Structure formats: C-alpha cells, structure tokens
Amino acid sequence: MKSLKIIFIAFLFAELFTVLVLGQDLKKSAKAEGYLAAKKLDINRIIFNVTNTGSRRSFNGSSFGIASIWNQYNYLYSGIVYDYGLWVAGKYNDKPALAISQWDGSYSAGPIINRQAAMLHNPSDSLKYRVYKITKGDDNSNPDYDEWPSNYGAPVDLSGNPKIYGDQTLWTAYNDYDSTSAYINNWNAHFRDSITTLPIEVQQLTYARKGHVMDNVDIFSNVVFMEYKIINKGNINIDSAYIGFWSDIDFLQAGSNPYAVDTSNQLAYCYSGDAGIDTIAVPPAVGFQYLYGPEVQSNGSFAIKDGKKINGFKNLKMSSFHPVNDDTDIDSLSGSVFGVGEGWNVARGFDLKGNVIIDPTTNLPTKFPFSGDPGKGSGWIYPHKWTNGSAGILMFSGPFNFAPQDTQWVMIALIPAKGNDRFESIKIMKEKAAILGSLPYDSLAFGTNPYRIDYIDSTDNKIVIPSNYSISQNYPNPFNPTTTIEYNIPKAGFVILKIYDILGREVRTLVNGEKAAGNYSITLNASSLASGVYFYRLSAGTYTSIKKMVVLK
Numbered sequence: 001m002k003s004l005k006i007i008f009i010a011f012l013f014a015e016l017f018t019v020l021v022l023g024q025d026l027k028k029s030a031k032a033e034g035y036l037a038a039k040k041l042d043i044n045r046i047i048f049n050v051t052n053t054g055s056r057r058s059f060n061g062s063s064f065g066i067a068s069i070w071n072q073y074n075y076l077y078s079g080i081v082y083d084y085g086l087w088v089a090g091k092y093n094d095k096p097a098l099a100i101s102q103w104d105g106s107y108s109a110g111p112i113i114n115r116q117a118a119m120l121h122n123p124s125d126s127l128k129y130r131v132y133k134i135t136k137g138d139d140n141s142n143p144d145y146d147e148w149p150s151n152y153g154a155p156v157d158l159s160g161n162p163k164i165y166g167d168q169t170l171w172t173a174y175n176d177y178d179s180t181s182a183y184i185n186n187w188n189a190h191f192r193d194s195i196t197t198l199p200i201e202v203q204q205l206t207y208a209r210k211g212h213v214m215d216n217v218d219i220f221s222n223v224v225f226m227e228y229k230i231i232n233k234g235n236i237n238i239d240s241a242y243i244g245f246w247s248d249i250d251f252l253q254a255g256s257n258p259y260a261v262d263t264s265n266q267l268a269y270c271y272s273g274d275a276g277i278d279t280i281a282v283p284p285a286v287g288f289q290y291l292y293g294p295e296v297q298s299n300g301s302f303a304i305k306d307g308k309k310i311n312g313f314k315n316l317k318m319s320s321f322h323p324v325n326d327d328t329d330i331d332s333l334s335g336s337v338f339g340v341g342e343g344w345n346v347a348r349g350f351d352l353k354g355n356v357i358i359d360p361t362t363n364l365p366t367k368f369p370f371s372g373d374p375g376k377g378s379g380w381i382y383p384h385k386w387t388n389g390s391a392g393i394l395m396f397s398g399p400f401n402f403a404p405q406d407t408q409w410v411m412i413a414l415i416p417a418k419g420n421d422r423f424e425s426i427k428i429m430k431e432k433a434a435i436l437g438s439l440p441y442d443s444l445a446f447g448t449n450p451y452r453i454d455y456i457d458s459t460d461n462k463i464v465i466p467s468n469y470s471i472s473q474n475y476p477n478p479f480n481p482t483t484t485i486e487y488n489i490p491k492a493g494f495v496i497l498k499i500y501d502i503l504g505r506e507v508r509t510l511v512n513g514e515k516a517a518g519n520y521s522i523t524l525n526a527s528s529l530a531s532g533v534y535f536y537r538l539s540a541g542t543y544t545s546i547k548k549m550v551v552l553k
C-alpha cells in the first residue's frame with residue numbers, strides 16, 4: 001500500500017507543472033507583447049470564455065480552450081461555441097479596411113491611450129489590461145471589484161461602484177491600433193492581402209443571469225448577453241462602416257453543423273444536419289441574435305444606445321449574413337474571409353468575390369443566403385448533411401458613417417436550445433429569440449422575472465448505455481466554487497469517486513456505492529477548499545482514472 005501511495009503522489013507531482021501553466025488565466029506572449037487574459041462567465045448553465053483580445057485564441061497558436069460549453073445536454077462533449085469575435089469593416093482613407101477577430105485577429109489588449117495602443121503606450125501596465133469579473137454581492141475583497149477600471153470605460157452605478165449587469169459581469173477593452181500585434185503579422189503573412197490598423201477601441205461587456213434550470217422553467221438560465229462599445233479614436237471618418245460578428249459554432253458532431261439565418265428574429269445559427277443522431281443524443285441548435293444594432297439618425301424614431309433611449313435615431317437591423325463552411329473552403333458563397341477585400345464584400349452582402357447572391361428558390365437577389373426554414377423544409381436551406389469542422393456564421397449590421405471620436409454600440413445574445421429532436425431545437429431557439437427581442441433593454445440587462453418556453457422534454461427519459469468506462473475533464477476548470485464532473489459506467493458495479501490534494505491526501509468522497517450502468521454527472525462545491533491544485537480519481541471494477549483540477553479563489 002505504501003508503494004502504491006508513493007506512485008500516486010509521484011503522478012500528482014508529475015502533472016503539477018502542466019496544471020500550473022494551463023490553469024492560469026494570464027499568459028505572457030513570447031514576443032513580449034504583454035499579457036493575454038481570460039476569464040469565464042459561469043453564473044448559469046452556459047460557461048462562456050472572454051479574453052482581453054476579443055478571441056479565445058492567444059499568441060503563437062496557443063489557446064484558452066473552447067469558447068463556450070453548455071451543460072443542459074449532458075454528454076461527454078458539451079461544447080457549443082469554439083470561437084467568436086467582433087468585426088468592424090469600412091472605408092478608411094478611401095480604401096477598404098477591416099478590424100477582425102477570427103482565430104488570429106487584429107486586436108491588442110487594452111484601450112487606446114493618448115492616441116496609442118495601450119501595450120505601446122505603457123506596457124508596464126499590462127496587468128491592468130485584463131478581463132475583470134464581478135458577481136452580485138462582491139465587494140473590495142475581489143481584486144477585480146476593487147480595481148474596477150472606470151478610467152478605461154468600465155461601467156459604474158450612480159454611487160461610482162462597479163455596475164453589475166445580470167448577476168455576473170465581465171468587462172475588458174482591446175483595440176485595433178497596435179501595428180506590432182502578432183495577429184496583424186499572422187494575417188499579413190498568411191492571408192491574401194495585408195490588413196492595416198484602425199483607430200478602433202472596443203469595450204466588451206459580457207453578462208448573464210444566474211440559474212441552472214431548463215428553458216421550460218426560465219430561458220435566462222440558458223442565455224448570455226454581449227454588449228460592444230466601439231469608439232473611433234482617430235481623426236478620420238470610417239465611411240460606410242459595418243459592425244459584424246463571427247463565430248465558429250461547434251456542437252456534438254462538428255462536421256454536421258449546417259448554417260442558417262432567421263431574419264425575422266435577427267438570428268444567425270447552426271443546427272444538426274444528421275437525422276440519425278437524434279436516436280443517440282438530441283443535438284441543440286445554437287445561434288447569435290442581434291438585439292440592437294448600431295444607430296443612425298431617423299426623424300420620429302428612437303434608438304437604444306448603451307442601454308439608454310436616444311430620440312431622433314434608430315437601431316439598424318442585421319444587414320447581411322455570410323455562412324462559413326471551413327477555413328480551407330474557397331467557395332465564394334461559404335468560404336472563410338482571407339482578405340480585406342473579401343471582408344468588405346461580405347459586409348455589404350455580396351459573396352467573397354463581390355458578386356450578387358441569388359436565392360435559387362426565388363431567383364431574386366438576397367443578402368441572406370440559407371434563410372429558409374430547415375424544420376419545414378421550405379425556402380433556401382443548406383442541401384447537405386455534412387459541413388466542415390469550422391462551420392459557423394458571420395453577420396453584419398450597417399452601413400453608417402463612423403465619425404472621429406464617435407461611439408457605436410451593439411448588443412448580441414448567445415442562444416442555445418434543445419428540444420426532443422434537432423428540428424424542435426431550432427423551434428425552441430427561435431421562440432427564445434422572439435421573447436428576447438420583445439423585451440425592453442432594462443428587462444434583459446437588469447430584470448429578474450423568469451420567462452419560459454412551453455415544451456415537454458422527453459429526452460431525459462432516454463438511457464444511453466455507454467460502451468466503456470470514462471470520466472471527463474471537469475468544467476469549468478479552473479473554478480470557484482462549483483464545477484461539474486461527468487463519468488460513464490458500462491455495467492452495474494461499485495463506484496468510488498474521491499478528491500485528493502496535491503500531497504495525495506483524501507479531502508472529499510463524492511461517490512462510494514453501487515451504480516447502475518449509465519451516464520452520470522455530479523457537481524462539486526469547493527467553497528470549503530483552499531485555492532490550489534486537486535485531483536479526482538474514479539475507480540470502478542478494474543478501471544481507474546485520475547484527472548486534475550484547479551480551485552481558483
């Protein structure tokens with residue numbers, strides 16, 4: 001027994017270095033371009049990753065992991081969004097220009113200070129250019145609350161305290177004005193034309209209400225909101241500007257995630273193209289909704305900007321949609337954008353080459369390909385079962401004149417949904433979008449009333465017997481104070497699941513008894529545990545597996 005304990009402790013220490021590196025939410029660039037920070041929104045059933053460069057990716061090809069997971073559908077892989085980011089397109093000095101977050105994008109951490117990118121103006125302050133996270137009930141004992149960067153634009157209440165939207169709020173700022181960014185260099189080295197800097201500062205606010213129930217109890221448990229404040233800090237107009245939003249949406253079978261757009265709900269989304277998957281695991285539908293677009297002057301109307309009503313303006317709707325099949329797809333209708341010219345074309349509603357798009361079901365021009373209804377099989381719908389693994393959406397709203405020192409603002413919601421089959425998932429997602437689109441801003445950002453979708457979930461009654469023992473990586477990780485561990489048992493037997501500290505001492509028993517064959521999920525509350533590295537060990541029959549996790553308070 002002593003030798004077994006020594007082996008076990010040795011294993012824990014062998015893993016320690018990797019955990020301490022991967023568990024950090026601050027990463028230093030090898031090119032000394034400052035710190036890249038990431039934190040997770042984790043107040044409800046969606047775990048959503050936010051970084052201080054507008055993308056889940058960090059420099060030099062490393063990654064902060066998938067952008068979002070959703071624990072409403074209880075499978076080993078619960079990812080729904082692999083990456084996402086804000087775009088700004090327009091004409092700058094009479095030439096097309098693009099600020100972009102797609103894999104390696106063009107943004108740099110921090111605001112624009114004294115007409116310089118933050119990391120060029122004062123790199124010694126790089127730790128201030130991080131992601132700030134506050135939750136209702138926080139006080140100055142939370143460093144993010146205590147150091148809330150109101151001087152950089154982070155919102156405050158009437159008393160000057162950090163302003164909390166929903167029940168948990170993340171805030172960060174980044175810019176497109178750093179010509180030394182590795183993202184800029186990667187684009188220029190690998191894509192079809194060069195990208196130049198724009199004097200654009202982006203302030204990203206991400207928030208959600210608390211809740212861990214399903215949509216037939218409260219849809220706000222399964223929604224994340226993003227507000228983007230975009231500032232032209234230059235001295236030149238950006239003409240015919242568009243604000244875009246891109247995402248690689250991945251769930252269940254990433255190679256079977258067709259794309260579509262619902263213009264009535266300002267919703268771009270992906271769904272499952274594989275009818276056979278319903279018999280194994282019902283897939284969700286996952287979309288992003290434009291709740292408020294940029295504002296333009298309009299007599300007799302009003303717009304919502306930064307949560308406030310302004311008269312004499314209106315919010316623009318979604319103006320175009322570009323489906324994205326894969327990074328390597330060169331199809332002009334659904335290929336990825338690999339150049340500024342292509343980005344300028346799709347922002348205006350053309351294909352990559354600048355051609356007018358014709359809807360084959362009406363023979364009329366359109367800026368919204370695949371705007372049919374997959375559930376009803378009507379209109380223009382994606383004709384195949386399979387996509388490539390990077391399938392996703394790119395939607396724009398515009399055009400508008402972006403004057404020097406002017407500010408624009410948009411609000412977007414992430415909306416996943418799951419019904420009893422892949423088409424009911426689409427139906428529920430659209431119903432959720434319709435509810436969100438009908439509510440006033442204050443109800444979205446600060447409301448507490450629940451809103452529900454009427455449906456009976458029969459999928460919970462489906463028992464899928466796994467073929468092998470397995471235990472998944474806990475999520476979120478690092479975490480505070482709760483995390484979820486999922487494991488599979490192919491046959492009935494005695495199961496033990498325990499937590500150990502870094503010295504191999506047992507600190508918690510989560511499972512110790514007979515279990516029937518099936519899929520299991522358990523929530524660990526670590527509020528009584530100190531910050532640090534821990535390990536959890538599953539033993540069932542002859543099967544044993546150990547995984548690491550980090551409590552970060």
